[in-house]
Amino acid sequence: MNKTWLAVVLALGLLAGCSRTDIKVRSTVGIPQQFEQNAAARGTADISRWWQSWPDPVLNDLIEIGLKNNRNLASIKDNMLAARASAAMAEADLRPQAGVESSGGLHRYNGDNTLKDLNLPLIGNTRDYLQAAGSPLGANRTRLHGNSVQAGFTASWEPDVFGQKRSDADEMRYLSLSATERWHGAQMMLSSEIAENYLKMRAMQQRAKIGEHSVATLKQLQRYTQGRFRAGQATAYDVREVAAKLSSMQAQIATYQAQAEVYQRNIAVLTGQEPQGFVIAAAPVDILQQLPAAPAGQLPLDVITRRPDIRTQENMVKAMSAGLASAKADRLPRFSLNFLWQTGQIHINSNTSYLKNTGGLLDASMTIPVFTAGRIKHNIERADAQLHAAIAEYDHLILQALAEVDNAYQMQFSLYQQTKLIHQAQTQATSQAGAAEKLFRFGDMTLDRSLRARLNAEDIADKQVQVRLEEARNLVNLYKALGGGWQSSEEE
Numbered sequence: 001m002n003k004t005w006l007a008v009v010l011a012l013g014l015l016a017g018c019s020r021t022d023i024k025v026r027s028t029v030g031i032p033q034q035f036e037q038n039a040a041a042r043g044t045a046d047i048s049r050w051w052q053s054w055p056d057p058v059l060n061d062l063i064e065i066g067l068k069n070n071r072n073l074a075s076i077k078d079n080m081l082a083a084r085a086s087a088a089m090a091e092a093d094l095r096p097q098a099g100v101e102s103s104g105g106l107h108r109y110n111g112d113n114t115l116k117d118l119n120l121p122l123i124g125n126t127r128d129y130l131q132a133a134g135s136p137l138g139a140n141r142t143r144l145h146g147n148s149v150q151a152g153f154t155a156s157w158e159p160d161v162f163g164q165k166r167s168d169a170d171e172m173r174y175l176s177l178s179a180t181e182r183w184h185g186a187q188m189m190l191s192s193e194i195a196e197n198y199l200k201m202r203a204m205q206q207r208a209k210i211g212e213h214s215v216a217t218l219k220q221l222q223r224y225t226q227g228r229f230r231a232g233q234a235t236a237y238d239v240r241e242v243a244a245k246l247s248s249m250q251a252q253i254a255t256y257q258a259q260a261e262v263y264q265r266n267i268a269v270l271t272g273q274e275p276q277g278f279v280i281a282a283a284p285v286d287i288l289q290q291l292p293a294a295p296a297g298q299l300p301l302d303v304i305t306r307r308p309d310i311r312t313q314e315n316m317v318k319a320m321s322a323g324l325a326s327a328k329a330d331r332l333p334r335f336s337l338n339f340l341w342q343t344g345q346i347h348i349n350s351n352t353s354y355l356k357n358t359g360g361l362l363d364a365s366m367t368i369p370v371f372t373a374g375r376i377k378h379n380i381e382r383a384d385a386q387l388h389a390a391i392a393e394y395d396h397l398i399l400q401a402l403a404e405v406d407n408a409y410q411m412q413f414s415l416y417q418q419t420k421l422i423h424q425a426q427t428q429a430t431s432q433a434g435a436a437e438k439l440f441r442f443g444d445m446t447l448d449r450s451l452r453a454r455l456n457a458e459d460i461a462d463k464q465v466q467v468r469l470e471e472a473r474n475l476v477n478l479y480k481a482l483g484g485g486w487q488s489s490e491e492e
Contacts, residue, residue, distance in 0.1 A: 027391065029398045032300050037409035043293035047484030050295070051195060056287045058280065059198050062271055066194045067187060069272030076186045083172075083179035090172035094165050098155040105148045158336045164329035167322045174319035178312045185308030188485035192476050194270050199476070201263035202283055203469040207462055208256040211249055214458045218246040221451040228448075288468040291475060294412050298482055300402055307401055307483035313394045320387040327383040330376050331369060338363040401481065408478035415471040422464045429457035 044053050051063045067073070123129045158165065222242045228234035268278035304310055369376060436453035439445035479485055 027395050029395045035300060035406050037406045038298060040413060041294040041296040043295040045295055045297035047295050047479055047482055048487045050479045050484045053292045055285055055290050058283060062198060062267060063191050063194050066190055066271040070190055070270060071272055073186050073190055076183050080179040080183045083176040087172040087176035090169040094169055096155055100153055102151040156338045161335055162329045162332040164326050167326035167329060170322035171319045174315045174322060178315040181308045181312035184486040188308060188480060191485040192480050194267060195476050196473055197263045197266045199469060199472045201260045202287055203465050204256045204260035206465045208253050210458055210462050211253040214249050214455060217451055217454050218249060221448060222246055224447050288472055291472055294478060303401055303405055303482055304398055310397050310401060313397050317390045317394050320390045324383040324387050327380045333366050333368045336365050404481040408474060408481045411474050412478055415474055419467050419471050422467050426460045426464050429460045433457040
């Protein structure tokens with residue numbers, strides 16, 4: 001009999017170890033070999049820490065601080081750790097469970113001998129008979145002193161013959177990996193968000209400085225126009241026109257300064273610091289004039305395997321596939337093994353020997369679903385629909401990523417050309433303003449024309465800052481589209 005049970009246990013163990021219920025799923029989206037718009041890219045190919053290729057130590061420090069101290073990132077990381085713990089629990093459910101139990105007792109009794117009222121045929125009163133025989137059980141009172149000890153060992157195991165529990169564990173593991181990828185994605189978004197706020201803050205500071213130069217020029221023009229008006233060489237309309245431009249520029253400067261402070265407080269929150277009293281150091285370089293080149297060597301397949309959102313959805317597809325396999329395995333029999341072993345001893349009075357007992361029990365059972373009112377069928381339909389929805393979302397994310405990368409590359413080169421052209425225009429306008437000032441000094445041009453030439457150069461300089469900001473922001477978007485801005489950590 002023992003050999004029979006051993007054979008059953010070994011057979012179930014082998015079946016459980018070999019079982020697996022994978023459901024193969026594949027994306028139907030074709031992956032191109034190359035992107036169409038990145039042939040002219042010349043930047044570094046490693047974009048895991050893309051900000052390190054930007055020549056601004058202030059920006060580098062802010063992003064590194066944010067990755068360490070951001071509160072929302074810490075929350076997402078804790079959720080990731082919780083998901084991993086859940087996956088480990090599901091994995092542990094595949095293995096046998098065992099436990100040990102013990103109990104003990106102390107017993108005391110002192111009372112009348114209950115045998116005094118017991119009369120037996122041929123003996124008579126039982127207590128009197130025992131007294132005559134010299135037995136301690138014939139005493140007038142009964143005193144019992146004893147103790148007992150019992151220990152046991154229990155074990156249970158549900159062999160995963162048809163792979164349902166393995167599928168459940170796989171589902172939890174893939175959900176855990178999805179949580180990890182969401183953490184990677186949060187790192188990517190945080191680095192780009194800090195960079196974008198920093199770039200906009202620097203742009204607002206530069207525009208405010210250009211605006212202050214324009215205010216100085218407009219005040220000079222206002223004095224000149226008022227003088228001409230007093231001399232009868234200008235109209236009140238001319239005076240009011242200059243005054244209106246001056247007020248408008250002063251209002252814009254106030255807005256630029258307020259916006260710069262808003263972006264600065266945003267960075268404080270993103271880096272996990274209090275916004276009150278938070279001040280970013282002055283820029284050691286003009287970051288908008290020293291943008292790195294767009295990253296080269298990027299391939300569609302690399303992007304798909306790098307982007308955290310696609311990696312997240314890929315693991316969701318695998319989790320849904322494992323969930324469907326588990327739902328289908330619910331139609332098959334389930335087995336369980338239970339083992340119980342116990343030992344104990346009882347000692348009554350000091351002159352009574354120990355009473356010992358030892359026992360064991362091995363129990364095996366099988367459950368087969370017969371009638372479930374359609375529950376299993378509908379559960380399979382639900383899991384199958386969820387899997388198809390996850391695959392459709394995965395395909396959509398791939399197509400969207402491929403489009404985003406080429407769009408960002410094309411826009412980057414377009415903005416680069418636009419920056420070059422507006423830089424040429426600004427250089428020409430500055431040269432014209434210098435020439436106009438010389439002509440005024442030599443009496444060949446009136447002061448108002450010279451000042452308007454300077455205002456024109458300052459206006460083009462302001463537009464140049466705006467274009468460079470858009471180029472910088474698009475470069476950050478390109479890094480996001482490529483899936484850059486995160487690295488695996490030792491905790492993974």
